[in-house]
Amino acid sequence: LRQLRELFDDPLWVRGKGGMVPTPRAEAAVLPLRRGLGELRAALARQAAFDPVASRRTIRMAAADGVAVALVPGVLRILRVEAPDVDLDIVPLERRTIAEQLDTAQVDLAVGVGFPSVSGLRTRKLLDEHFVCLVAADHPCVREELSLEMWSKLPHALVGTAAGGPGVVDRALAEIGMSRRVALRVRSFLAAPLIVARSHLVLTLGAGLARPFLDVLPLRVFPPPVELPHFALRAVWHERYGHEPALAWFRGVVLRAAQELTATSPSAA
Numbered sequence: 514l515r516q517l518r519e520l521f522d523d524p525l526w527v528r529g530k531g532g533m534v535p536t537p538r539a540e541a542a543v544l545p546l547r548r549g550l551g552e553l554r555a556a557l558a559r560q561a562a563f564d565p566v567a568s569r570r571t572i573r574m575a576a577a578d579g580v581a582v583a584l585v586p587g588v589l590r591i592l593r594v595e596a597p598d599v600d601l602d603i604v605p606l607e608r609r610t611i612a613e614q615l616d617t618a619q620v621d622l623a624v625g626v627g628f629p630s631v632s633g634l635r636t637r638k639l640l641d642e643h644f645v646c647l648v649a650a651d652h653p654c655v656r657e658e659l660s661l662e663m664w665s666k667l668p669h670a671l672v673g674t675a676a677g678g679p680g681v682v683d684r685a686l687a688e689i690g691m692s693r694r695v696a697l698r699v700r701s702f703l704a705a706p707l708i709v710a711r712s713h714l715v716l717t718l719g720a721g722l723a724r725p726f727l728d729v730l731p732l733r734v735f736p737p738p739v740e741l742p743h744f745a746l747r748a749v750w751h752e753r754y755g756h757e758p759a760l761a762w763f764r765g766v767v768l769r770a771a772q773e774l775t776a777t778s779p780s781a782a
Contacts, residue, residue, distance in 0.1 A: 521542070622748055635749070667713070748764055
């Protein structure tokens, strides 16, 4: 009460007949204060409802081209049924700037592997990936199986930058005293299988990324002849938007699409 009196420069409550009574200044302030407190309580208590069926928003997701080809069709199938007017904007994944893009809402969600550990980012594993090897269906050197000797001798395609050091395959071969020749290095997950299907190269990549290409290209799939580590495909967002209903719902959609992808991925066994 003392603080309110100082704020209003008025005693607000004074002694009167029957006890304390409000001053005219206090009576004048009651209604707007009551209205303001009611609006404040409503704002604090209200959780904005999100109706996917009625929504017409656009959600922006960052992903490499291979991840988009593998994952987005499943996402679209769910949206077609549950949120027919929600649109997707798929943008290239730039790892150096993704933290800032998520923080500033330039991107709502990022999906991929190898994200930096940055304060404020939250992640969720979508699926565990294993590696498979792809060769052209009419490859003249690969018959019923892909042997270790053949695998190491074949020219390889690698998705990565020229400056990138030894990859997972190179390290696995080095541990057993072997090596390979990378005859083609490309920056695109989408281009690599298309090239391999029309060449004598071998490509090692995640099974989930391989699945869409096996349906449309003359490719055969084999398990790697050496043990390669599994890796996780993850969704990443900024904690500022962790409880935003539409984005929380969309993260669930992406998780369901990833689970569908897991169920159809070619086996490494």
